[in-house]
Amino acid sequence: MKSIFILTTIFLLFAAPAHAMHISEGILPFEWAAFWYAAALPFVALGIRRINVLAREDLSSKPLAGLMAAVVFVISCMPIPVPTAGTCSHPCGTGIAAILLGPLVSVVISAVALLIQALFLAHGGLSTLGANIVSMGVVGSFTGWLVFRFLRGCGANLAVAGFLAGLLTDWATYLTTSVELASGIRGNEPFLPLFTKILMAFVPTQLPLGILEGAMTAGMVVLLSRKRPDLLVRMGVIKVDEVSSHA
């Protein structure tokens, strides 16, 4: 009960209209908006299928999925001021969701979060939903998951792998947003200079926020490995022998 109260209070205290990185309504031309929808759709479909399989196989992953859905939704609309840049932005949270539940489930979670934000919070847009799903959901989730798996395969500990996965999830998301924006608005201009300009404009805000996202991801993975190592073993995040060595 205490944890529910504390989390609800924290999120209520920080409630403020979010001005952040999602591409706003109407920014992308129709053909590009349609292209990003088409790119996002297969991942969302596969993600829904994966959720059905998970729900059939193991009901105990449900609270974890609920927790991750809430975390991604809240984190991705929570504006965090960056003093060095004088701007606000937000972490994505898709890295941690992908590490714990798999990248496809994380894509669906971010698609739902982005849809609610676009519909009710004027955050992002319906026409740019596909592009936002691709940047935050698909690229963010797969980057976080791949980096985490790769580093764990190389023998990195949970905290280091989690930190770098979170960091690169954030940076990869903004890199993709830059690609989407540059390709959508460039007209007859060359792609590369505009892409570089957008990317450089993101750097002062996203560089420190990426580090924050890395720290959050590492903290959450380590906390869950202490509280529910059995669940992380079932989800394939850690191995059984690691649990016995911790205990």
Added chain:
Amino acid sequence: MPERRRKWKFLALHILLFVPLLFGVFYLTLAPRQWQGVDEAVVEKIAREHGREARRPLLDPGEGDLLLFAFLCAGAVGGFTAGYSWRKLVSEKNRNHSHCGRH
């Protein structure tokens, strides 16, 4: 009881540190104090330079405090869901442990 007192001390310390931290962030920063989101400062600004203007959203909350209210509700629902799921996750572990203890 000492454990409880330690927790309260821990919480009080965080509250005490939180206020100067917020002060530091908002008043001692060297950056311009507009605190615009990067969607305005980067995405919409560069798009405008290239002839693309952001449109008003389908469900437009307007200029007043309606949007703040919507975020407040979203924060409450998100916070409640996160707390509830966390509690379920942890209580499930305790249940498993007590089961193991009995057998």
